[in-house]
Amino acid sequence: MTPLEEKLKRTLNPEQFEASMHMEGPAAIMAGAGSGKTHTLMNRVAHLIDSGVNPERILMLTFTNAAADEMKRRSTTVLDDRCKSIVACTYHKFCNMMLRSFGRRIGLRDYTVLSAVEGRNLIVYVKSSDPELSRLKYFPTSQTIENLMSTHVNTGADISEMLAGTKYEHYTQEIIMFIEKVERYRFRRGKLNYDDLLVYMEKLLRDPESCRRIAGMYDYIMVDEYQDTNNLQEEIIAHLFEYNKNIAVVGDISQSIYGFRGANVDNLKNFSKRFTGCRVLKLSRNYRSTQEILNLANNVMKKNVVSWDYFDMNANNKNGRLPEIVKTMDETEQCFYVIDKIQKYHQEGIPYKNIAVLERSSRSSFMLEKELNLAGIPFDKRGGKKFLDYECVGDLLGFMTVIQDPKDNISWFRILKLLPGIGDIYARRIADGCHAEGFLTDAKLSRKPYYKELEKLSKAYTDFKDTEDFHVLVSKLIRFYLEYRKHIIDVSKLNDENTEKAINQLENDKEIAERFREMTVDYDNLISFLDDLVLDSLSELESEEDKLMISTVHSAKGLEWDAVFIIDSIEGRFPAQIWFEDRGSPADEEELRCFYVAMTRAKDMLHICCPLTIRKGMEDVAVEPTHYLDYFIDDYLV
Numbered sequence: 001m002t003p004l005e006e007k008l009k010r011t012l013n014p015e016q017f018e019a020s021m022h023m024e025g026p027a028a029i030m031a032g033a034g035s036g037k038t039h040t041l042m043n044r045v046a047h048l049i050d051s052g053v054n055p056e057r058i059l060m061l062t063f064t065n066a067a068a069d070e071m072k073r074r075s076t077t078v079l080d081d082r083c084k085s086i087v088a089c090t091y092h093k094f095c096n097m098m099l100r101s102f103g104r105r106i107g108l109r110d111y112t113v114l115s116a117v118e119g120r121n122l123i124v125y126v127k128s129s130d131p132e133l134s135r136l137k138y139f140p141t142s143q144t145i146e147n148l149m150s151t152h153v154n155t156g157a158d159i160s161e162m163l164a165g166t167k168y169e170h171y172t173q174e175i176i177m178f179i180e181k182v183e184r185y186r187f188r189r190g191k192l193n194y195d196d197l198l199v200y201m202e203k204l205l206r207d208p209e210s211c212r213r214i215a216g217m218y219d220y221i222m223v224d225e226y227q228d229t230n231n232l233q234e235e236i237i238a239h240l241f242e243y244n245k246n247i248a249v250v251g252d253i254s255q256s257i258y259g260f261r262g263a264n265v266d267n268l269k270n271f272s273k274r275f276t277g278c279r280v281l282k283l284s285r286n287y288r289s290t291q292e293i294l295n296l297a298n299n300v301m302k303k304n305v306v307s308w309d310y311f312d313m314n315a316n317n318k319n320g321r322l323p324e325i326v327k328t329m330d331e332t333e334q335c336f337y338v339i340d341k342i343q344k345y346h347q348e349g350i351p352y353k354n355i356a357v358l359e360r361s362s363r364s365s366f367m368l369e370k371e372l373n374l375a376g377i378p379f380d381k382r383g384g385k386k387f388l389d390y391e392c393v394g395d396l397l398g399f400m401t402v403i404q405d406p407k408d409n410i411s412w413f414r415i416l417k418l419l420p421g422i423g424d425i426y427a428r429r430i431a432d433g434c435h436a437e438g439f440l441t442d443a444k445l446s447r448k449p450y451y452k453e454l455e456k457l458s459k460a461y462t463d464f465k466d467t468e469d470f471h472v473l474v475s476k477l478i479r480f481y482l483e484y485r486k487h488i489i490d491v492s493k494l495n496d497e498n499t500e501k502a503i504n505q506l507e508n509d510k511e512i513a514e515r516f517r518e519m520t521v522d523y524d525n526l527i528s529f530l531d532d533l534v535l536d537s538l539s540e541l542e543s544e545e546d547k548l549m550i551s552t553v554h555s556a557k558g559l560e561w562d563a564v565f566i567i568d569s570i571e572g573r574f575p576a577q578i579w580f581e582d583r584g585s586p587a588d589e590e591e592l593r594c595f596y597v598a599m600t601r602a603k604d605m606l607h608i609c610c611p612l613t614i615r616k617g618m619e620d621v622a623v624e625p626t627h628y629l630d631y632f633i634d635d636y637l638v
Contacts, residue, residue, distance in 0.1 A: 004050045004079065008043055019281045020044045023051070026241070026278040027248040028226075028271045032313045033297075033600035034288030034560070037250055041222065042071055044248070045086060046079035048220055057219040060088035063228060071224075087218070091233055092194055095201035096531070098214055099192075106204050111190035112401070112408070113531065117394035119193045120146055121414045125431070126182050128424045133178060138167045140175065149179055153195040154230040154262025191410065198232040205239035215243035226251035226271065230262035241275055253308050254301060257554060257594045259586075269308055286313045286600075288560050290320025293606050296632060297599045303631050304592050306584040313600075323599075323606035325629060325636040330620065331568075334611045335371045338565050341607060342377060342548060345563050352378060356549040356561040358598045360574040360591075364567055365550050378545065383552035392481070392509040396516055397530070399477055402434075403464050404526050409434055418484070419457070420492055421450040430454075456484070470529075474520045478513045485509070553598045564602035566595075567609045570623045583627065595628050608636075 001009070009017055016036055019029045020043040031037035041060075049055050062068045068088035075083035089097075099108060114122065123142040127133050140148070151157050159179065163172045186192065192200065205211040221240060223229070226249035229237075241247055249271055256265035272278040286294055294315050301310045328334040342355055359365050362383045372379050395418065401411040412431040416422050422430075460480050467473040489502045523529040549561065568574055575591030582588070599606060610625035625633060 002050060004047065008047065008078075012040070012043060013285050015281065015283050015285065016040045016043070019283065020047050022248065022279060022281065023048065023220075023246070025245055026271075026275040027281060028268070028275075028278055029248060029250040029281045029283065030268075030311075031250050031252055031283040032286065032311070033252065033255060033597070034286040035283035035313070036285075036287050037224075037252075037283065038067075038071065038074065040283060041224065041250060042075040042083075043078055044222070045071070045075040045083055049082050049086075050079055053219055055082050055085040056087065057217070058086040059094070059218040059221045060086055060224065061091055061094060061222070062088065062224045063090060065090055065093065067224060091229075091236070092197050095197040095236075099197065099200055099204065102204055102210050102214065103200065105207060105210050106200060108187075108200055109190065111192050112405070113197070114186075114191055114193045115394065115397060116146070116193075117389065117391075118397065118401075118410065118414070121394075121398075122186065122191060122410045123182055124424065125410055125413045125428060126185050127178070128428045130178070130181075133174065136171055136174065139171060140168055144168075145175070145179065145182070148175070149182070150195055151262065152179075153199060154232060155264070156231055189410075195232075198230075198236065202232055202235050202239070205236060211239050212243045215240045218244060219246060221247045223247070223249040224251075227253055227256035227265055227268040228258050228263045229267045231264055231267075234264070234267045238274065245277070247275065254305075254310060254593055254596050255557065257557065257590060257597055259590045265590075282311060284311055284313055285316055287316045288603055289315060289317070289600055290604060291315035291318045292320045292322050293599065293602050293604075296323050296606070296636065297596055299632055300599070300628050301592070301596055304584075304628055305589070307586070307589060320604055323602075323608065323636050324638045325569075325608045325610065325625075325633050326638050327625065328609060328611045330613045331367055331611045331615065334567060334609045335368045337609065338368060338567065338607070339371055339375050339377065341563075341565070343375070345605070350562055352546045352548040354562040355565075356551060356556065356559075356563070356601065357565045357567060358551055358553050358556055358601065359567055360553060360576055360594065361568075362552050364573065368567065369550065372548070377548055379548040379550055381550045382555040390509070390512050392485075392512050393516060396477065396481060396513065399464070399481065400526060400530060402461070403473070403477075404530065406465075407434065415457070418488065419450050419453045420488055421453075426450075460484075470524055470526060471520065473526075474517055478517055482506070482510060482513060553594045556601055557597055560601055560603055562603050563605035563607070564598070565607045565609060566598045568614075569595075569608045569610050569626045569629070570614070571626060572623060573614075574626055575628075592628060595626065 005021070008020055012020060013036075016039065019027070019040050022044070029037075029040070031040065045058060045060070048058060060068060060071055062071065068090065072084050072086060072088050075086070087094075096113065099111075103109065103111070120142040123145050127139075127142070133139055148159055148162060151162065152159050159176055160172050163169050163175065168175060186196065205214065221237075221244060223237060228251070237247060237249075249268070251268045253265055253268055256263060256268070259265070272280050289297075291314070294313050298310075298312045302312075326337055328337055338357060342352070345355060346352060357365060357368065362381070365381070369379070369381070395414065398411040398414040401408050402415065405411075409431040412434040413427050416427040416430050417424070464473060464477060467476060485506050489499060489506065492502075520529055523532075551559075566574070574595060575588060599608075608629070610629075611623070613620045613622055615621075
């Protein structure tokens with residue numbers, strides 16, 4: 001046994017040690033909540049490198065780049081800086097790297113990766129070329145079209161079935177034909193969205209020679225959070241397995257909660273059946289929660305799970321307080337209960353930032369947020385709008401894209417629509433001219449009322465193109481954009497109320513633009529910044545302030561707090577919309593897994609709140625506590 005192996009045997013529990021030592025052939029590491037999954041993976045990376053494996057031939061696929069960076073950083077603490085050389089990135093970033101290198105084999109040459117906002121702009125642009133669609137009364141919005149396309153790609157769901165029973169059903173064939181038109185346009189123009197990266201990667205791997213070369217680049221492949229993979233992501237792994245058997249996946253069936261994004265829990269359930277020769281390893285010792293919290297979580301799962309074999313989690317920390325289930329008269333009393341407990345915990349010395357309120361839907365906490373403000377308790381909220389979804393970020397990306405590619409008519413289309421007096425039709429006509437000849441303001445436009453605005457834009461664009469220093473360019477671009485937005489407010493004929501709204505929005509956008517500037521600091525060229533901004537999973541900066549956290553369960557996954565409150569634990573809210581599904585159905589089991597994730601975020605104190613009446617419109621409606629607690633509620637009721 002090597003010195004590192006002796007060290008790992010001393011510091012890891014037997015289950016973690018066995019998983020860290022596994023080398024040859026496929027493995028499914030079933031890592032329960034709080035079981036030290038990341039700790040085990042980083043030790044496995046260190047062991048592989050210590051055993052003589054070239055770190056550059058180790059591939060680690062994660063769901064965020066932050067997780068990939070954390071894995072590399074923590075691995076170095078076990079071994080040395082060689083661990084920084086492993087290839088650790090998201091699925092989408094890996095696919096992008098491979099398509100940049102091998103995409104020509106499937107006819108994919110130079111391409112641009114679209115953000116979600118840019119993808120919706122492209123849909124609007126393509127639609128504007130078909131006047132017949134614009135006249136259809138119930139044709140879907142760009143957001144709806146994008147959702148249909150993404151669900152179809154990630155789950156294999158039939159578009160006709162998704163439209164059945166909706167107000168769009170009558171136009172099913174037109175919608176399908178339009179989606180095909182959008183996809184053809186994207187491919188011809190070299191415009192790929194997130195889903196396309198997976199689609200074309202899977203297509204590339206169908207070519208045996210390409211698959212052999214890509215799989216042969218690595219000696220070992222690891223996939224984190226495998227319960228969150230969709231069907232395309234699993235097909236990519238299955239193709240690589242044909243030429244590389246050393247694939248280890250890590251996940252927890254009980255924490256698969258992203259089915260609405262296309263995640264298929266069956267990928268982890270059936271991994272050992274599909275990938276022949278697979279070893280199944282379990283991590284069942286929990287290092288986060290007390291045994292009292294785990295006893296409740298274990299019992300809830302064992303009584304409600306139908307479709308898989310749940311295994312008990314056992315706490316490393318055996319002593320703790322009994323979880324509390326509280327029935328309150330209504331939502332107002334629920335708020336007062338939560339605030340009273342938070343204040344007592346804070347007086348006991350627990351910082352606000354070590355306390356969380358978890359909710360199934362972000363709407364559940366609206367009343368609580370108001371009461372927290374009145375009580376003077378500072379808080380942050382997770383689960384809101386993402387950075388790339390802000391309009392001003394999409395606008396700045398549009399400018400950067402046309403600076404890089406002057407003939408990008410989709411980005412020109414977005415930029416031109418900022419100008420007063422220009423709608424979809426004129427923006428498209430001018431953008432088409434940009435695609436053919438680069439930016440122009442020809443004589444045919446000189447009689448238009450917006451011609452002077454085009455001249456301003458043309459002058460600024462020329463200045464941007466002539467600016468070689470990337471950071472100077474970013475400063476110029478942000479300054480021009482914010483000043484021009486102010487100019488548009490001044491020249492637009494808005495009433496006082498709308499003018500005030502526009503000014504307030506501009507003030508918010510100034511802060512977002514400053515965040516945008518901060519994100520460019522570590523880059524020295526436009527291409528690498530645009531690639532990374534779109535591909536990376538951008539997480540919020542950690543706050544050093546002492547603030548309570550309010551979070552949806554989906555945004556809380558992977559986090560932990562000393563004290564956790566689960567609010568609105570009632571039928572119809574948690575689980576959500578239970579009346580549409582029978583108990584034990586796939587939808588109900590996904591809601592159950594959400595409840596399990598919520599419970600296992602708590603380290604020491606867990607409070608589950610069940611208001612007995614809720615307000616619907618002008619009425620108070622009686623409700624029941626979540627059926628997940630049916631067998632245990634009396635044992636924990638306070």
